[in-house]
Amino acid sequence: MSLEFAERIRRIPVYPAADGYALDADVAMLASNETPFAPAPGVLEAARRALETVNRYPDPGNASLRAALSRRHGVPAGRIAIGNGSCDILLAAAEALLEPGAEIVYAWPSFSMYPHLAAASGARPVTVPLDAEERHDLDAMAAAVTVATRMLVVCNPNNPTSTAVPLAQIRALLERVPPSVCVILDEAYREFAVLEDPDATVDLLERHPNLVLLRTFSKVYGLAGLRVGYGLCGAETFRTAVDQVRQPFFANVAAQAAALEALRHQDEVARRVEQTIAARLELEDGLRALGLHPAQSQANFVWFALPESADEATVVRSLGERKVLVRAGASLGRAGCLRVTCGTPEENGRFLAALGEVL
Numbered sequence: 001m002s003l004e005f006a007e008r009i010r011r012i013p014v015y016p017a018a019d020g021y022a023l024d025a026d027v028a029m030l031a032s033n034e035t036p037f038a039p040a041p042g043v044l045e046a047a048r049r050a051l052e053t054v055n056r057y058p059d060p061g062n063a064s065l066r067a068a069l070s071r072r073h074g075v076p077a078g079r080i081a082i083g084n085g086s087c088d089i090l091l092a093a094a095e096a097l098l099e100p101g102a103e104i105v106y107a108w109p110s111f112s113m114y115p116h117l118a119a120a121s122g123a124r125p126v127t128v129p130l131d132a133e134e135r136h137d138l139d140a141m142a143a144a145v146t147v148a149t150r151m152l153v154v155c156n157p158n159n160p161t162s163t164a165v166p167l168a169q170i171r172a173l174l175e176r177v178p179p180s181v182c183v184i185l186d187e188a189y190r191e192f193a194v195l196e197d198p199d200a201t202v203d204l205l206e207r208h209p210n211l212v213l214l215r216t217f218s219k220v221y222g223l224a225g226l227r228v229g230y231g232l233c234g235a236e237t238f239r240t241a242v243d244q245v246r247q248p249f250f251a252n253v254a255a256q257a258a259a260l261e262a263l264r265h266q267d268e269v270a271r272r273v274e275q276t277i278a279a280r281l282e283l284e285d286g287l288r289a290l291g292l293h294p295a296q297s298q299a300n301f302v303w304f305a306l307p308e309s310a311d312e313a314t315v316v317r318s319l320g321e322r323k324v325l326v327r328a329g330a331s332l333g334r335a336g337c338l339r340v341t342c343g344t345p346e347e348n349g350r351f352l353a354a355l356g357e358v359l
């Protein structure tokens with residue numbers, strides 16, 4: 001007799017993780033929107049020091065990290081949720097807010113975790129197509145809200161299409177959505193956006209207790225392997241609810257220590273943002289020179305449609321043979337497109353040269 005699993009196991013999609021983690025070090029890893037830069041020496045040292053205390057459990061309240069984030073963002077520590085990556089907070093939010101009969105609204109294509117939230121909880125997914133420019137259509141999303149809606153997620157900038165909507169549109173959306181609906185602004189890539197000050201959305205929290213800004217240490221801070229994310233919450237009840245549904249020690253000692261130290265290196269963050277924007281422009285120029293039309297990226301990756309004559313799977317495989325890993329649009333919600341992470345200048349050059357050969 002085989003094991004009998006819960007019904008939701010048949011609904012939950014398998015996360016389309018990139019492969020390549022077992023490949024040689026000389027492969028250009030442009031498939032997971034990580035930063036190509038190694039952590040600052042001080043950050044590594046903080047993580048190493050923390051390892052000396054691993055006989056003890058980590059601080060379950062993440063007090064030092066929350067206090068530092070509170071100082072940085074001007075949000076009370078009681079309204080800051082920490083997670084084992086920001087995905088952890090998303091999953092916990094779904095567990096705390098969703099159930100059969102409830103609805104969750106999100107755009108599509110967008111981050112692959114959002115369909116998981118509906119499937120795991122039994123809530124109904126309400127997906128709103130992106131507009132012709134691959135951006136969120138916030139009017140249509142607001143119109144999709146019903147009395148059953150518990151959560152509305154806006155990925156800004158959007159993964160996988162790289163586009164962002166400006167603050168004025170987010171503000172208008174929040175004015176339309178009832179205060180009983182939790183609006184999650186997933187800002188994993190926010191630091192790379194140049195539309196406005198990346199922290200401009202923080203001011204919205206005072207007026208909208210139903211708002212949560214989701215941030216991560218996995219992208220610009222370069223700590224993807226340690227798994228730390230955080231939520232800046234409009235209401236303390238969101239933080240207590242997501243803490244209530246999880247195991248107590250969700251952020252390990254090395255992760256807490258490294259994140260705390262990384263916050264002190266804002267000069268390094270600014271340098272990375274500058275280098276990433278330069279890489280983004282280089283990739284966009286290179287793609288245009290190949291006759292392609294990348295979406296207007298505000299993130300650390302680019303997104304573009306392949307020519308109709310090109311077969312996506314063949315292109316991805318051929319790039320892999322040239323030691324360049326990228327993500328196929330088919331696994332991210334739109335076949336015929338590619339998502340390519342900004343790498344080092346050498347990696348970007350290798351990708352563009354390889355794509356030119358393949359096409």
Ligand SMILES: Cc1ncc(COP(=O)(O)O)c(C=O)c1O
Pocket residue numbers: 032033084085086087088111155158159186188215216217218224227228229
């Ligand atoms: C839009 C978006 N949100 C959240 C995450 C998850 O980040 P974390 O590593 O903090 O779980 C990602 C990771 O790729 C992402 O693209």
